[in-house]
Amino acid sequence: xxxxxxxxxxxxxxxxxxxxxxxxxxxxxxxxxxxxxxxxxxxxxxxxxxxxxxxxxxxxxxxxxxxxxxxxxxxxxxxxxxxxxxxxxxxxxxxxxxxxxxxxxxxxxxxxxxxxxxxxxxxxxxxxxxxxxxxxxxxxxxxxxxxxxxxxxxxxxxxxxxxxxxxxxxxxxxxxxxxxxxxxxxxxxxxxxxxxxxxxxxxxxxxxxxxxxxxxxxxxxxxxxxxxxxxxxxxxxxxxxxxxxxxxxxxxxxxxxxxxxxxxxxxxxxxxxxxxxxxxxxxxxxxxxxxxxxxxxxxxxxxxxxxxxxxxxxxxxxxxxxxxxxxxxxxxxxxxxxxxxxxxxxxxxxxxxxxxxx
Amino acid sequence: xxxxxxxxxxxxxxxxxxxxxxxxxxxxxxxxxxxxxxxxxxxxxxxxxxxxxxxxxxxxxxxxxxxxxxxxxxxxxxxxxxxxxxxxxxxxxxxxxxxxxxxxxxxxxxxxxxxxxxxxxxxxxxxxxxxxxxxxxxxxxxxxxxxxxxxxxxxxxxxxxxxxx
Numbered sequence: 001x002x003x004x005x006x007x008x009x010x011x012x013x014x015x016x017x018x019x020x021x022x023x024x025x026x027x028x029x030x031x032x033x034x035x036x037x038x039x040x041x042x043x044x045x046x047x048x049x050x051x052x053x054x055x056x057x058x059x060x061x062x063x064x065x066x067x068x069x070x071x072x073x074x075x076x077x078x079x080x081x082x083x084x085x086x087x088x089x090x091x092x093x094x095x096x097x098x099x100x101x102x103x104x105x106x107x108x109x110x111x112x113x114x115x116x117x118x119x120x121x122x123x124x125x126x127x128x129x130x131x132x133x134x135x136x137x138x139x140x141x142x143x144x145x146x147x148x149x150x151x152x153x154x155x156x157x158x159x160x161x162x163x164x165x166x167x168x169x170x171x172x173x174x175x176x177x178x179x180x181x182x183x184x185x186x187x188x189x190x191x192x193x194x195x196x197x198x199x200x201x202x203x204x205x206x207x208x209x210x211x212x213x214x215x216x217x218x219x220x221x222x223x224x225x226x227x228x229x230x231x232x233x234x235x236x237x238x239x240x241x242x243x244x245x246x247x248x249x250x251x252x253x254x255x256x257x258x259x260x261x262x263x264x265x266x267x268x269x270x271x272x273x274x275x276x277x278x279x280x281x282x283x284x285x286x287x288x289x290x291x292x293x294x295x296x297x298x299x300x301x302x303x304x305x306x307x308x309x310x311x312x313x314x315x316x317x318x319x320x321x322x323x324x325x326x327x328x329x330x331x332x333x334x335x336x337x338x339x340x341x342x343x344x345x346x347x348x349x350x351x352x353x354x355x356x357x358x
Numbered sequence: 359x360x361x362x363x364x365x366x367x368x369x370x371x372x373x374x375x376x377x378x379x380x381x382x383x384x385x386x387x388x389x390x391x392x393x394x395x396x397x398x399x400x401x402x403x404x405x406x407x408x409x410x411x412x413x414x415x416x417x418x419x420x421x422x423x424x425x426x427x428x429x430x431x432x433x434x435x436x437x438x439x440x441x442x443x444x445x446x447x448x449x450x451x452x453x454x455x456x457x458x459x460x461x462x463x464x465x466x467x468x469x470x471x472x473x474x475x476x477x478x479x480x481x482x483x484x485x486x487x488x489x490x491x492x493x494x495x496x497x498x499x500x501x502x503x504x505x506x507x508x509x510x511x512x513x514x515x516x517x518x519x520x521x522x523x
Contacts, residue, residue: 049365118367125371132379139387146394151401165391170399185392186384194379218364222372283361 017056039294046290047212047283048102050123051080051094056206060085063207065126067092070117071106080120092116127211128219131197139193168192168338176342184345187230191223192338199282199330203323214333215283217275224275227341232267235348242350243267270344274337281333285326292319 052062064081069092082089086096088107095105095113104120105113121129142161145154154162173188174181198213213219243263245253252259292315300308 044361047361049368118365119370120367121371122367124368125375128368128372128375132375135379136382136387139383139391143387143390146390151398153398162391162395166395169392170395182389182392186388187380189388190376190380190383193383194376216365216368217362218368219372221364222369222376226376 039291039298042294043287043290045102047215047286049216050102051104051120052084053123053126053207054210065123066121067104068119068121069104069106070119072108072114072116076116124211124213124216124219127198127201127209127213130208131194131201131213134201135190135193135197138197164196165189168335172335172339173342176346178346180346180349184230184234184342187226188338188342188345191226191341192334195223195278195337196330196334199334200327202282202286203326203330212283212286214278215286217279220275220279223278223337224271227274227344228268228271231271231341231344231348234345236350238350238352239348270340274340278333278337281329285322285329289319289322289326292322 050062051067052065055061055063062081062084064079064084067076067078067080067083069076071092073091076090076092078089083092083094083104087093091106092104093107095101095103097105097113100113100115103115104118106116108114138161142154142158142165145158153159169181169185169189173185177184195214198219201209202212202214204210244260246259246263248259295315296308296312299311
């Protein structure tokens with residue numbers, strides 16, 4: 001009974017919010033000529049980074065975030081609220097040009113735009129910090145449970161955390177790594193929970209979430225780079241031998257180093273694949289949802305109310321489906337990244353094959 | 359394309375965030391959680407092994423108890439048998455003793471009877487002798503009332519008695 005009431009209230013709130021969103025969107029686009037919804041910009045705005053964090057139902061107010069830039073005349077720090085309205089502050093503004101669209105640039109004396117070293121706490125950077133903090137809090141809470149309750153199995157959310165932890169460590173990392181597991185597990189577990197949190201947080205549309213983190217190539221680039229560095233730093237002699245002098249017929253490696261070339265290429269394609277896979281999966285999930293929502297505006301501005309209403313229901317049903325699918329994908333991609341990293345690292349710490357020992 | 363070029367600032371902060379997260383978790387959290395979970399897994403494994411052992415012990419205990427019970431029953435039967443035997447022996451012995459005693463008693467009675475009989479015989483003999491003598495005396499007295507010969511015999515006897523004295 002109680003759960004039914006809660007469900008009804010939540011459903012009502014969602015419907016009201018949808019209505020408000022529709023109205024707000026209709027109002028916002030109302031002054032534009034029909035059919036002028038710029039879907040491409042809309043999508044890329046939502047997928048990209050931003051200075052300041054949007055709040056729901058409002059296109060002008062943003063949560064200000066600190067901007068830290070190293071321009072031609074040194075370090076500048078100020079809040080993003082000084083420039084998000086299109087103003088110029090201390091010679092900096094958010095560019096509207098083709099080259100630096102949406103980025104902070106320094107306007108030089110001759111009027112040209114200079115892109116400074118940008119260490120700003122943008123929406124994505126803030127999202128990273130929030131995700132990291134959430135991971136620390138979650139894991140600390142699990143640790144505290146063990147400290148307080150000793151051998152008792154955790155319940156509720158902590159139990160779920162432990163389940164996931166157990167799945168990743170005991171059932172994945174340990175069987176693959178064997179005795180090396182304790183050495184590499186901290187990196188792999190950190191990567192897994194960080195990616196998972198960022199993935200899930202990206203699905204929440206309002207403040208603490210909404211940053212498209214793992215759908216941003218910079219984030220996946222760093223993660224893949226870390227796996228690449230760890231893999232190659234822990235490579236054994238056998239690993240390097242397999243790359244530069246693999247166990248293949250001589251003609252494949254002696255006059256022309258075909259196989260070594262392929263192997264060296266493989267060194268880079270593996271982390272590259274890691275980077276692209278995570279990025280593309282998460283970004284495309286977000287993109288599909290945004291496109292489905294955009295359909296509402298496209299059809300509503302171009303056709304009658306009836307078509308608009310039908311599209312709304314259709315799009316909402318599909319975005320709900322996509323978001324549910326994204327929850328699954330969030331977990332799968334975090335797991336796949338960890339699993340492949342584990343495999344790459346364990347392939348780098350190989351011992352000589354048995355047939356070479358004899 | 360903007361989406362495919364990593365932004366320098368984000369790469370930098372991602373490094374920082376990941377490094378901090380790694381440092382905190384690797385130092386304070388992961389080893390502890392792994393240790394706790396492995397300890398618990400060990401505890402559960404041990405618990406299962408212990409339970410199995412206890413169960414087998416219990417099963418054995420039942421068999422052992424049955425064995426003990428059977429042994430006790432056997433022993434009880436033995437003791438009872440022994441007791442019965444002993445009782446029979448006792449009765450037998452008592453019976454024998456009693457018979458012997460009775461024999462002794464009857465023997466003693468016979469002896470005393472014999473004695474009494476002998477005594478009685480003796481007395482009877484004496485009395486019969488006396489009686490006979492008395493009868494004889496009477497008979498004799500009548501026969502020899504006026505007989506000088508008899509007087510002479512009496513005198514002889516008297517004199518014999520006198521000489522003896």
